[in-house]
Amino acid sequence: MVSESTFLRVVRASGWYDLIVTAPFATPWTFALLHQALTALAHALGIGRLPAFEPEHLLMANLMGSVVCVWSVLRIRQPSVALGRYDAAARGLFAAWQAYALASGASLLVLPFLIAEIGFGLLQSVPVGRLPGRTGTQAA
Template sequence: MSPLNASLGLGALPDLDVHSMLFANFFGTVVIIWSLVRLVWNDTRLAIYDGVARGFFSAWMGVALFSGITPLVWIFLVPEILFALLQIAGFFWLSCRSPEVAEA
């Protein structure tokens, strides 16, 4: 991503140190496990948790943007917000159509 950032005139991205890589790997592990849970347990109720988590991810990306991180983060932020809204809205839409979705 650093070459793209530099080619757009946004400067080079900093190198990752050991601590950054550690937390990136922790985070990646949680995301992979959550994805597997969502695939294996086809439970509509998990959509609300996923949507809320996406909302938190979006909030942290917003904080990073206002703190001066590369504007390329917008490429990730916009779909994240969209998917969060779709998942939360979809959960409530299904709940209204089928009350056992929210109760089960």
């Protein structure tokens, strides 16, 4: 069990992590730079290349980046136990699809992101306790 204040710091930290990692996906221009950088990293690590993106792939990446950035800012500005629980559920879904992609032959560049999803998902799934005398917030 963690205190509510500690839990809210985790929710805020997960929001910052998502904003930093996902912002480059939000526009076609930033994604092009990210794709080049990740391709170079994959090559340097000897784990192959990333495939070229078609306009439909780019659209999906930009939509995901835009939505996650907005979700991130909400958790940074107004962290709550409820938002942490929803984020844990979303991370479970993201982790499932990342694991599926890895099992289907996706680049090992996905692995650190999978680990972060599982870690933040677990942290936002722990029981939350209240400090004595605190009222007005709901723990879940």
